[in-house]
Amino acid sequence: MEEILTGYQTNSTTWFYYSLLLIVTVFFKFNRLWSLRNFDLLLLLSISPGLIFIKYGEPFGETIPPGWSVHPSAIGYGWIFISSILLLLRLMCDGFFKRRPRLEQNLNVPGMVFLALSAFAFLMTEAATEIPPQSVVNTIREGHNMLHLVDETASDEEQDAKLAGPTQRTVAGVSNVISGAVVAGDVNQTRIEQIAVRTMTIIAHIAVLTGLFFVGRNQFGDSQLGVAMATFYLLLPCTAYNVHSADHVIPAALVVWAFAAYRRPVWSGMFFGLACGAVFFPIFLLPVWLMHYKGRGGLRFASSFLVTGAILVSTLILTSSSTHSFHTQLVGTIDWKILSFGRDSVSGFWLWNTDSWAYRIPIFVCYVIGIVVMTVRTASRRNLETLIAYSTAIVLGTQFWYCSAGGVYILWYLPMMLLVVFRPRLGHLVPPENRVGGEAQVQLPATNESSRSAKLMRTRTLH
Numbered sequence: 120m121e122e123i124l125t126g127y128q129t130n131s132t133t134w135f136y137y138s139l140l141l142i143v144t145v146f147f148k149f150n151r152l153w154s155l156r157n158f159d160l161l162l163l164l165s166i167s168p169g170l171i172f173i174k175y176g177e178p179f180g181e182t183i184p185p186g187w188s189v190h191p192s193a194i195g196y197g198w199i200f201i202s203s204i205l206l207l208l209r210l211m212c213d214g215f216f217k218r219r220p221r222l223e224q225n226l227n228v229p230g231m232v233f234l235a236l237s238a239f240a241f242l243m244t245e246a247a248t249e250i251p252p253q254s255v256v257n258t259i260r261e262g263h264n265m266l267h268l269v270d271e272t273a274s275d276e277e278q279d280a281k282l283a284g285p286t287q288r289t290v291a292g293v294s295n296v297i298s299g300a301v302v303a304g305d306v307n308q309t310r311i312e313q314i315a316v317r318t319m320t321i322i323a324h325i326a327v328l329t330g331l332f333f334v335g336r337n338q339f340g341d342s343q344l345g346v347a348m349a350t351f352y353l354l355l356p357c358t359a360y361n362v363h364s365a366d367h368v369i370p371a372a373l374v375v376w377a378f379a380a381y382r383r384p385v386w387s388g389m390f391f392g393l394a395c396g397a398v399f400f401p402i403f404l405l406p407v408w409l410m411h412y413k414g415r416g417g418l419r420f421a422s423s424f425l426v427t428g429a430i431l432v433s434t435l436i437l438t439s440s441s442t443h444s445f446h447t448q449l450v451g452t453i454d455w456k457i458l459s460f461g462r463d464s465v466s467g468f469w470l471w472n473t474d475s476w477a478y479r480i481p482i483f484v485c486y487v488i489g490i491v492v493m494t495v496r497t498a499s500r501r502n503l504e505t506l507i508a509y510s511t512a513i514v515l516g517t518q519f520w521y522c523s524a525g526g527v528y529i530l531w532y533l534p535m536m537l538l539v540v541f542r543p544r545l546g547h548l549v550p551p552e553n554r555v556g557g558e559a560q561v562q563l564p565a566t567n568e569s570s571r572s573a574k575l576m577r578t579r580t581l582h
Contacts, residue, residue, distance in 0.1 A: 155216055162202070173192050211508075288434070297315070326368075330372055370531065392424045396428065408420065414550075501550055
């Protein structure tokens with residue numbers, strides 16, 4: 120940022136304090152101190168100090184810094200672990216909060232739009248000027264290989280390396296095309312990669328922001344809530360911490376768009392197929408979504424998901440010169456280390472526990488049991504508010520047993536958590552099973568304060 124604004128210098132801690140003041144100013148309900156909104160706001164902000172501890176401890180490796188009795192990263196991962204438990208409890212209790220009154224933000228819509236655009240400019244400038252993660256750079260290179268039909272299958276010694284999923288390769292390919300158009304005539308591959316990385320990051324975050332807006336406008340019936348969720352997403356320090364990690368953002372953006380296309384099971388299934396082609400965790404959401412739609416809607420959802428998955432797998436053929444190469448790439452897109460419970464394959468929270476395998480196994484078993492319970496409960500409560508809460512809980516639950524830097528993949532569930540925090544009562548939004556002329560027959564309750572009809576009636580009353 121200093122290259123653009125002379126003399127501008129900030130770090131993670133300073134940004135945390137700035138964003139804390141802005142979030143409290145815009146979203147904290149001072150006239151309702153004991154409201155659920157304030158409690159959710161504090162829970163989301165409680166994650167950030169853990170990330171600051173982790174970032175401070177990164178330069179020291181596993182060596183304890185002078186003046187510290189415990190490694191800062193160990194404190195940070197423990198902090199995030201406790202905060203994640205509180206968030207999970209909040210999600211599991213979401214169905215007990217029957218009253219969801221409409222709460223206006225402390226800033227009007229034009230003000231929030233300006234604040235969101237300003238925060239977006241600062242974050243994207245940081246993403247464009249800082250060194251991106253090597254995983255994102257590798258994804259850009261794999262997208263370049265896909266465009267040019269280059270087969271660079273790893274050697275026998277490197278076949279265990281994690282490759283980007285076909286969805287990420289496709290987005291990377293689009294980013295390569297855009298960057299190639301920007302630097303037309305320039306053969307400097309390094310420069311093209313840098314522009315492609317920035318383009319991919321911007322595309323990923325824009326997809327999240329537009330998805331949140333459309334969910335607010337179409338499903339919540341209030342565009343103001345869409346703007347509020349997008350602004351909150353940009354201001355949270357968690358977003359700034361992983362702003363460069365487009366591979367963290369892409370799958371979450373696709374799941375959010377699946378909610379945006381909730382009334383269209385075919386489109387939701389397509390977005391879910393794309394999400395599963397980017398990372399593994401959407402697979403765990405499928406039982407809940409299939410039980411939610413059921414019937415013809417479930418069949419459309421599943422068919423669209425399978426067709427999308429088949430198309431994504433077929434894209435690997437573009438960079439496969441043989442059957443062995445195709446198999447290697449297909450297997451390489453799955454991070455098999457998550458199935459290992461040994462110490463050698465872990466990092467993050469479990470790295471600081473010498474007997475991590477003994478604890479992760481029962482946690483994973485409880486996680487699977489939780490998915491089964493939520494799937495059964497979804498059958499009896501088939502509405503959008505239940506689907507949002509359970510989907511977010513399932514994604515959040517992966518953080519407790521995921522062995523690779525577990526706990527820091529906050530952007531996987533953050534956009535969905537914002538849907539839980541800002542949503543109104545959505546019990547009337549049920550699966551679109553009965554269709555007449557292609558439209559779902561949904562009965563809107565007259566008491567829903569966030570519906571468009573209620574807003575229109577209030578406006579007419581005022582005039």
